[in-house]
Amino acid sequence: MRELRELWRDTRLVVFTAISAALYAAILVPFKVMPIIPGVTELRPANAVPVICSFLFGPAAAWGSAIGNLIGDLFGGIGPGDAFGFAGNFLYGLVPYRAWEAMGGGDPVPRSLGDWLRLLFVVLLAAAACALVVGWGLNLLGFVPFPVLGNVVLWNNLIAAGVLAPLTLRVLYPRVRSGGFLYFEMVSGRPRRARGQRLWLAGAALFALGGHLAGNLIYAGRWLPPWVAVFDVATPSRAFEVGVGLAPFIVGLFACVLLL
Template sequence: MSGKGAGLWTLSIVIGLLFAAFFIYVAYDIVSKGLSNWQEWIISRPFIALGRDFWFVVAGILWVIGTVIFFMEVSGDTIDRSFRIVKNNVKWDAVDVTVTALSAAIYGGSLAATGGIPIIPGFTWLRPGNALAPLFGMLFGVPGALGTAIGNFIADALTGYLSIGSIGGFIGNFMIAYLPYKFMKDHSFRSPRSIIEYYIWGAVIGSVYVALYISWWLDALEPVIGLPRPLIWGWFAPWVIFNDAIVTSTITPILGYLLYPPIKMRGLYWKDRVGQP
């Protein structure tokens, strides 16, 4: 290995460890201060400091973008790197349909397994199963991302959390899987670039995106859904970021490293099936 290659590996490992260490510290901060003292969480401070109006506007922009992307992708279109609308080349043959169904079943089951540990009753719970969401997008592409969305809906139904708020969770969870699928160039977890890209798109941006997407939906429908806006932005959004990021920054890279070779060997990796649009 050249000196440059060793340096890149060192950088990627340091970045991964820093992200993981930060979210482990956030976990310690939440546990030490208690779930009821969410105003004091370090991860809540940016939301409280900048205020509801700021986050509602930012999240609204992300909500529009995410919703448009979802409907484009499931209808067969995508935006390429030249910002042109092209076909995403998903075949939706028996393999793609099976991948979607299995992703939904596995993801939904993994989330439902901890449904008895509520954080905000009726709205969210402890969800280590979120570690699977980026993987399904990275490995299986749009079918895996759609399976993730359906799986979250299944989990809501199985755990008694199903409501109009689940619509936001449906597309929000699609985006957790979609972002690393779309914006990472190397999904193997076997190169410095792959690791760095994953922590940016899969662990951090994906976690923030889903939190803001769902929070905007809950805020917009607050008169119907009933969760007070201060709790949406001060408690729910920070918790969702933490709950996603803590598992996607620690568990997902290990699972990805182990699962990528057998998935690719069996011809199920999305690039081998459709090419990169």
């Protein structure tokens, strides 16, 4: 929590936040590899940027991807749902470096099968956290059904970051380190993490992946959480069921990631 606040006192980290945001927005706008839902979303190489920036610039990437996504949204229609886009992308930039550190840390340049699996798990966790928050928020507002947006965001982030982040980091990471631009070098060393890091990591994974599954089941009418059933309210857009049903997963996810 503290590093997310204290970042704003360091001019270099403020600049890296702006750079992460601008890179994300700049690559978001022109590069569309393949449309997924015409006019709504497409497979975007830019979705790898928050993950790459997270490993390089730490918390600056979290604020940067949230701001970058907001700038990108301004060009595609901003609305109340963008608050959830902000929060989801904040997690997308925050989870990778924190989860990586919790899983042992080291250079995020995969050299063995174990490294690849670790990196892909981190990308999956970040993608699922972002997809859960965005999908939940937009369904809560009644704008887009969870199974559409949640799944599209998950796969979109997972494929773009899963393919591009390892390959790009292999080239970028050593260069950025030799330039002294890595977050841990800028703040003089890796901060000591709290005990029970792996427990928080397991909790984050449980809430992110479990919440995603729950969202799909609730929307399809296959599961109604008991804390929703007590209200006896049914909405045709499933805004109430998904909104209240996933709320504990969202709270748990944020708590685990912030404590990680």
